[in-house]
Amino acid sequence: MNFYNSMRDGIRFDKLREECGVFGIFNNDRHDIARLTYYGLYALQHRGQESCGIAVNDNGTILYHKDMGLVPEVFNDVVVNHLKGQIAIGHVRYSTTGASRRENAQPMVINYRNGQMALAHNGNLVNALELRTDLENKGAIFQSSNDSEVILNLLSRYRITSESIEETLTKMIKDLKGSYSLLLLTPKRLVGMRDPLGIRPLCIGILDNSYVLASETCALDAIGAEYVRDVNPGEIVLIGEQGIESIQTEVPEESKLCIFEFIYFARPDSYIDGISVHQARMEAGRRLAEEHPVDADLVIGAPDSGLTAAMGFSEKSGIPYGQGLLKNRYVGRTFIQPDQAQREIGVTIKFNAMKSAIDGKRIVMIDDSIVRGTTTRRIVQMLKNAGAKEVHMRVSSPPMRFPCYFGVDIPSTKQLVASANSIEQIREMIGADSLGYLSLEGLLKTPVSARCGFCSACFNGKYPMSVPMEGNKFSCGGCG
Structure with a gap:
């Protein structure tokens, strides 16, 4: 696909x-x-x-x-x-x-x-x-x-x-x-x-x-x-x-090693090349709190991929951690997909804001990445509709600006919101009160005691080998 x-x-x-x-x-x-x-x-x-x-x-x-x-x-x-x-x-x-x-x-x-x-x-x-x-x-x-x-x-x-x-x-x-x-x-x-x-x-x-x-x-x-x-x-x-x-x-x-294993792909209870995925995500949250502090009342994570980083952010910042979004775990592959006019329904069926937890509060929302920004915008609006006074978006990885050629479904540059927009422009597009990404330097320090190097080409465009021109990808076996 x-x-x-x-x-x-x-x-x-x-x-x-x-x-x-x-x-x-x-x-x-x-x-x-x-x-x-x-x-x-x-x-x-x-x-x-x-x-x-x-x-x-x-x-x-x-x-x-x-x-x-x-x-x-x-x-x-x-x-x-x-x-x-x-x-x-x-x-x-x-x-x-x-x-x-x-x-x-x-x-x-x-x-x-x-x-x-x-x-x-x-x-x-x-x-x-x-x-x-x-x-x-x-x-x-x-x-x-x-x-x-x-x-x-x-x-x-x-x-x-x-x-x-x-x-x-x-x-x-x-x-x-x-x-x-x-x-x-x-x-x-x-x-x-x-x-x-x-x-x-x-x-x-x-x-x-x-x-x-x-x-x-x-x-x-x-x-x-x-x-x-x-x-x-x-x-x-x-x-x-x-x-x-x-x-x-x-x-x-x-x-x-693909750095996205620790950001998003691997299960939190796994170890990859001797590194705890859970600990790497906790450390990403801690470093994110150091790099982008904010005055707020509650830290929440995007289920499920942002939860561990949200815990780390809460631990470092001292802002209480809580549950602000509920995920419908029964929405799967066979769900009847909404058409273009009903995309909002698709997001609200998968996620729902917990009004009692966020009403009247300044919220820090942690997610692992922003690809196109469409879902993030709707979730930010969902939180504000539920009564959040402020929504501060924090991302536990750097802005994605380049496609992947090594088996990850990172789309073309044209479809990556960070490739053509500044962080301030992205903030305006998603409707957040502030937006902060973890730096690449900070990200590469999150796999504590790493004994391997990492591919981070989707962030900096430095591919570890020659790759085809964009738009000339061949079908991948593991994924194609």
């Missing part, structure tokens, strides 16, 4: 969409791995809500089921009980630049000369179009519009001429440019790969004697697995009956 389609959503049209989530398990015990994968995907549902799928390896034969919808909509007991095997991978997906269709749902499964393979991909290749064109010129036929199929084609071609899967993967990783956390299901092994910059997250866990790979540690917690470590940037992890093997490929001097 591209940005113009997401505008028609009416409920999420002013929020970013995540790139996707992956989960995999190599079963060395008698676990029901399809059911464990279901639970893992359920825990990662926040990372993708358009489609999902599970593929299992049953003695070299891959069984799979995938469709459009949320995890509990796509899977039931009958389907899960049918997916028996020794290795499993799963995927939850948002599309960004690609079509939201069933054939783009993952995991993707292919047959090739040496058997079957399945792939689950989180990320986006910036050279996907170039690779696809080269493969088509060599006779490849594509069934979907995403770059995960490009990766599978590369794998199958290299596998034919390589002596081992290790040699295949080492060759392939040199061809891929962009962001990716990949899970690969082969006849005998579960493989995990993370791009050399570490833009997309991937971690390793253990459950009894079985190994688990997942986008976030919250998925490990969901199945009772113990966190072991994160997959390193540029690392290839191969898991088989003999245990786990690691191949470390060449990487740049500094990694570039």
Whole structure:
């Protein structure tokens, strides 16, 4: 779904969409791995809500089921009980630049000369179009519009001429440019790969004697697995009956983990590269209070993404924290979307102001970001209609001025309100009494004790690699 389609959503049209989530398990015990994968995907549902799928390896034969919808909509007991095997991978997906269709749902499964393979991909290749064109010129036929199929084609071609899967993967990783956390299901092994910059997250866990790979540690917690470590940037992890093997490929001097994992995407109870998401968001709120102090009566957060930063702001400022907005948690993907004339209804169905809490008070409203400003404007007006004397908007990230090419649905520059407007102009547009953004310097200090570098190109335009010209994005596999 591209940005113009997401505008028609009416409920999420002013929020970013995540790139996707992956989960995999190599079963060395008698676990029901399809059911464990279901639970893992359920825990990662926040990372993708358009489609999902599970593929299992049953003695070299891959069984799979995938469709459009949320995890509990796509899977039931009958389907899960049918997916028996020794290795499993799963995927939850948002599309960004690609079509939201069933054939783009993952995991993707292919047959090739040496058997079957399945792939689950989180990320986006910036050279996907170039690779696809080269493969088509060599006779490849594509069934979907995403770059995960490009990766599978590369794998199958290299596998034919390589002596081992290790040699295949080492060759392939040199061809891929962009962001990716990949899970690969082969006849005998579960493989995990993370791009050399570490833009997309991937971690390793253990459950009894079985190994688990997942986008976030919250998925490990969901199945009772113990966190072991994160997959390193540029690392290839191969898991088989003999245990786990690691191949470390060449990487740049500094990694570039997506900073938006801590701002918005990851679940607050997750750890990404050893950093607590909850603590990072608390620290963002504290630093926001230092950079943009205000005299007010109550601090509230935009549910759910602004709540933790609001707590940090309250703690540092001494202004009481409270609940001022109620979120309808039953508004989901299947909600009948309002048309253009009813967008206001879309916002008020998802959020409602708690008049008794905010009437007559000066409110500090914390949110993680402002994309277009349309939803923010309506929420500010909602608070004032409920009796707020003043509404001071504070944002726990810098102004977004540049698009993302690495798997996050940040729209074109034209659709980013901060790309063509000053902070004062944005304040006037949203109707707030004051507006303050966290500085980039302050944001990059929020992941306390960080042992990695961060990609912040959506704020400063400094991309960690060459990217296509704007408007020339190719469909992303993790999201396309």
